[in-house]
Structures are given as C-alpha cells and as structure tokens.
Amino acid sequence: xxxxxxxxxxxxxxxxxxxxxxxxxxxxxxxxxxxxxxxxxxxxxxxxxxxxxxxxxxxxxxxxxxxxxxxxxxxxxxxxxxxxxxxxxxxxxxxxxxxxxxxxxxxxxxxxxxxxxxxxxxxxxxxxxxxxxxxxxxxxxxxxxxxxxxxxxxxxxxxxxxxxxxxxxxxxxxxxxxxxxxxxxxxxxxxxxxxxxxxxxxxxxxxxxxxxxxxxxxxxxxxxxxxxxxxxxxxxxxxxxxxxxxxxxxxxxxxxxxxxxxxxxxxxxxxxxxxxxxxxxxxxxxxxxxxxxxxxxxxxxxxxxxxxxxxxxxxxxxxxxxxxxxxxxxxxxxxxxxxxxxxxxxxxxxxxxxxxxxxxxxxxxxxxxxxxxxxxxxxxxxxxxxxxxxxxxxxxxxxxxxxxxxxxxxxxxxxxxxxxxxxxxxxxxxxxxxxxxxxxxxxxxxxxxxxxxxxxxxxxxxxxxxxxxxxxxxxxxxxxxxxxxxxxxxxxxxxxxxxxx
Numbered sequence: 001x002x003x004x005x006x007x008x009x010x011x012x013x014x015x016x017x018x019x020x021x022x023x024x025x026x027x028x029x030x031x032x033x034x035x036x037x038x039x040x041x042x043x044x045x046x047x048x049x050x051x052x053x054x055x056x057x058x059x060x061x062x063x064x065x066x067x068x069x070x071x072x073x074x075x076x077x078x079x080x081x082x083x084x085x086x087x088x089x090x091x092x093x094x095x096x097x098x099x100x101x102x103x104x105x106x107x108x109x110x111x112x113x114x115x116x117x118x119x120x121x122x123x124x125x126x127x128x129x130x131x132x133x134x135x136x137x138x139x140x141x142x143x144x145x146x147x148x149x150x151x152x153x154x155x156x157x158x159x160x161x162x163x164x165x166x167x168x169x170x171x172x173x174x175x176x177x178x179x180x181x182x183x184x185x186x187x188x189x190x191x192x193x194x195x196x197x198x199x200x201x202x203x204x205x206x207x208x209x210x211x212x213x214x215x216x217x218x219x220x221x222x223x224x225x226x227x228x229x230x231x232x233x234x235x236x237x238x239x240x241x242x243x244x245x246x247x248x249x250x251x252x253x254x255x256x257x258x259x260x261x262x263x264x265x266x267x268x269x270x271x272x273x274x275x276x277x278x279x280x281x282x283x284x285x286x287x288x289x290x291x292x293x294x295x296x297x298x299x300x301x302x303x304x305x306x307x308x309x310x311x312x313x314x315x316x317x318x319x320x321x322x323x324x325x326x327x328x329x330x331x332x333x334x335x336x337x338x339x340x341x342x343x344x345x346x347x348x349x350x351x352x353x354x355x356x357x358x359x360x361x362x363x364x365x366x367x368x369x370x371x372x373x374x375x376x377x378x379x380x381x382x383x384x385x386x387x388x389x390x391x392x393x394x395x396x397x398x399x400x401x402x403x404x405x406x407x408x409x410x411x412x413x414x415x416x417x418x419x420x421x422x423x424x425x426x427x428x429x430x431x432x433x434x435x436x437x438x439x440x441x442x443x444x445x446x447x448x449x450x451x452x453x454x455x456x457x458x459x460x461x462x463x464x465x466x467x468x469x470x471x472x473x474x475x476x477x478x479x480x481x482x483x484x485x486x487x488x489x490x491x492x493x494x495x496x497x498x499x500x501x
Contacts, residue, residue: 032195033080037080038081041078048070051066071121076099082132125157146189266307274303280292281293313446328369329367331365333365338357340381341396348394356395357397368478373454375454377409379447379450381409384474389412394410394412405480406475408476410472410473411472413472415471455476463475463476
C-alpha cells in the first residue's frame with residue numbers, strides 16, 4: 001500500500017469519526033439543524049476523502065466524479081449549517097439547486113482532472129473555512145481558538161497546489177488531515193458551547209416565566225380575596241335589600257290601606273264643611289251680607305277642590321294597587337266627551353280659554369267603562385285648560401270606527417320639556433311648566449298618572465306629542481278588543497313621546 005493511500009485512509013477514518021460524534025450529539029442534544037448539517041458536511045468530506053483514496057489506489061474515474069460531487073455537497077451543507085448556527089432563515093431549496101447545478105457543471109468539465117482544479121477546490125475550501133471561523137469567533141472561551149484553527153486550515157487549503165508533485169505532499173497531507181480532525185473537534189466544541197448558551201438562555205427565560213407566574217399567582221390570590229370580600233358584601237347587601245324591599249312593600253301596603261280607609265274620614269268632614277258653607281252663603285245672600293257670601297263662596301270652592309283631589313288620590317291608589325276593576329258596557333263616547341266639555345266650560349271661561357270640539361267622526365256606541373273614559377277625558381282636558389294661555393283655544397277631537405277610538409286634545413301652552421316627556425305619567429311627576437307658584441298652573445301630577453293608568457286598564461295607550469311652535473297634543477288610542485287588565489302594582493307603561501310639525 002502506497003503512502004498516499006495510507007494518509008488519505010487515515011484522513012477519511014479520522015474525519016468520519018468526527019462525523020459520527022456529531023451525529024451522536026444531534027440525536028442527544030435537541031436535534032438542531034446546524035448539528036445535522038455539520039454532521040452531513042463532515043460525513044460528505046470523509047466520503048470524499050475515501051473516494052480520492054480509491055482513485056489513487058485504482059485510478060477509477062467514477063471515484064473522481066464521486067469525490068467532486070461529495071465536495072460540493074460538503075460545501076452546501078457547511079453553508080446551511082453556518083446559516084442555521086447564526087439564526088438566519090435557511091434558503092435550503094436554493095442552496096440545494098445551486099449545489100446540483102455546480103456538481104453537474106464540474107463533472108461536465110471534469111474539474112477534478114484539470115490542472116487548476118486542485119487550486120480552485122482549495123480556494124473554495126479556504127473561503128468556506130474562513131467564513132466558518134468568522135461565525136465561531138463570538139463563542140465564549142474558544143472563539144479566538146476556533147477562528148485561529150479555521151484560519152490556519154484556510155491557509156493550508158490555499159497552498160495545497162504548491163505541494164502537488166513534490167516529496168513533501170505526504171507531510172502536507174498528514175498536517176492537513178490532522179487539522180481536519182481539529183476542525184471537526186472545534187465545530188463539535190462550538191456546537192456544545194452554543195447548546196450551553198441556549199440552555200442558559202432557556203433557564204433565564206424559564207426563571208423569568210416562573211417569576212411572572214408567581215407574581216400572577218399572587219395577583220390571582222389577591223383578586224380571589226377581593227372577590228370573596230365582594231361576594232360577602234353582595235350577600236349582605238342582598239339580604240339588606242330583601243329586608244328593605246319587604247319593609248317597603250309592607251309600608252306601601254300600609255299606605256294603600258291607610259288611604260283607602262281614609263275615604264270616610266276625609267269625605268265626612270269635607271261634606272260637612274261644604275254643607276255649612278252653602279248654608280252660610282245662602283243666609284248671607286238673604287240677609288244682604290255680600291262680603292260674607294263672597295268669602296263663604298271662596299271657602300266652598302276650596303272645599304270642593306279639596307274633595308275632588310281626595311277623590312283623585314283615592315282613585316289613583318285604587319288604580320295603582322289593582323283594586324279598580326273595569327265594567328264593560330255600551331255607551332255613547334260623543335255624549336261622554338260633550339258632557340266633560342260642558343262641565344269644564346265655566347273653568348275654561350274663567351281662564352279666558354275657548355273649548356272647541358269635533359266629534360262627528362266618532363262611532364255612535366263603544367263598549368267599555370264609561371266612567372273611566374270620562375275620567376281620562378276630564379283629566380287631560382283640565383291639564384290642557386291649565387296650560388293654555390289667556391285668549392287661546394283648546395281643541396277636542398274624537399274620531400274612530402268599529403275597531404279603534406281616538407281621543408285627541410290639543411292646547412297652545414308652553415309645551416313640555418324632553419326630561420318631563422321621558423317620565424310623564426309616572427308617580428306624581430310634575431313638569432316645571434305645570435308647577436308655577438305664581439299663578440293658577442299649580443298641580444300635583446295626578447292627572448296624567450290617572451289618565452295613563454285608566455287608558456292601560458281599557459286596553460289603550462296614552463301618548464304626548466310636542467305641537468310646534470308651542471303646545472302639547474295628548475292622544476289616547478283605544479282598541480275595540482281590550483286586553484284583560486293586568487295587575488298594576490308596578491308603574492304604568494311609559495308614555496310614547498313623539499314630535500310633530
């Protein structure tokens with residue numbers, strides 16, 4: 001066996017052993033791509049050396065072609081390994097295609113047999129090794145040593161052509177393969193250092209994650225404690241609310257019972273006062289005491305107003321507590337409205353307000369509670385008279401057919417605010433335009449509340465509209481098939497608010 005074959009065999013075996021160690025590390029250490037690429041590169045280099053050994057020993061041309069192909073595979077795998085080691089995205093498809101093209105061209109021109117072929121292979125190897133050393137230079141502890149080894153290997157690759165055909169080729173080959181062994185060892189050491197850095201970084205990340213987890217756990221415990229405290233407070237508030245609600249319902253029932261039972265206690269003295277004021281008024285007129293008759297008339301009017309307000313309060317309590325029932329009977333709605341208008345003409349005249357009516361388009365008969373219907377018309381018309389300025393008119397329209405009946409009352413007053421319109425009809429609401437301490441526009445908010453509840457009992461709806469430029473339109477729409485009256489313990493349905501031109 002020649003010395004060249006012996007040296008190349010030693011190189012192939014030593015380089016192959018480094019490739020096996022690299023492969024073993026790839027299996028055990030996370031299977032990183034750069035380890036796999038470097039393993040393949042070193043293995044391809046070892047096989048290439050083996051092919052050169054075969055060619056030297058046998059002169060086989062196929063072994064030369066194989067060595068050329070394995071060289072370019074070695075270059076491609078080293079490039080992919082270096083890129084992966086530096087954390088760059090791997091264009092492995094482009095590198096593979098480029099390697100295949102270079103292999104085809106090299107074999108076509110028989111680069112391995114050209115006189116300048118060894119120099120070209122050496123230059124490519126030198127550039128590749130120099131770049132690899134540059135990549136490994138930043139490794140802790142061994143970075144400078146690795147860069148020095150790869151630089152020395154690059155220099156030896158460049159000067160190889162100088163030893164071809166000389167007696168010193170065998171010495172060069174021994175030194176070159178020894179350096180190849182060192183190159184593989186340095187790559188293995190660099191891979192281990194890199195794995196150690198990744199492990200340390202993973203530990204730091206794990207420590208930070210653990211600290212964040214501990215902080216989050218503490219935050220969750222604090223949040224859980226606060227939620228438990230809130231749950232206790234909510235439970236206590238719920239208990240307090242239930243007790244307060246029970247007390248409020250008891251107080252409301254007591255209030256309703258008290259007001260309902262005060263009917264006799266209110267009416268008896270008021271009727272007595274009204275009776276005596278009538279007697280005083282008649283006696284004073286007979287005896288010629290004009291002032292006494294006038295003052296007793298004021299007292300009588302005030303008593304009548306007070307008696308009416310008492311009746312309205314009792315009516316509201318009955319409606320709100322569900323004690324008021326509806327009697328369905330046939331009545332004439334036009335006559336009912338006319339009766340209400342006639343009863344309020346005197347009050348309208350005192351305020352300088354003219355009442356107009358148009359009821360010719362109303363049906364002759366309607367089934368429902370006439371008393372409730374009259375109460376709705378009376379309350380709405382009284383409110384319109386109070387709101388109408390002196391010298392204006394209030395229009396009352398009644399229209400309908402066999403299916404629907406609509407009562408419409410229009411005044412030219414100051415109108416109502418948006419805030420009042422949103423809650424009108426609910427529990428003694430009083431508008432700022434209704435409540436005027438300086439004049440006769442005072443009210444207690446009962447009228448619309450009673451009208452809204454009566455309308456609901458009759459299966460109808462009460463709505464208020466703004467009548468531009470001034471005034472209000474009150475509209476009540478009844479259906480010929482009223483729904484069964486529901487319990488009115490809760491507030492009446494909110495009124496519909498519209499705005500018309």
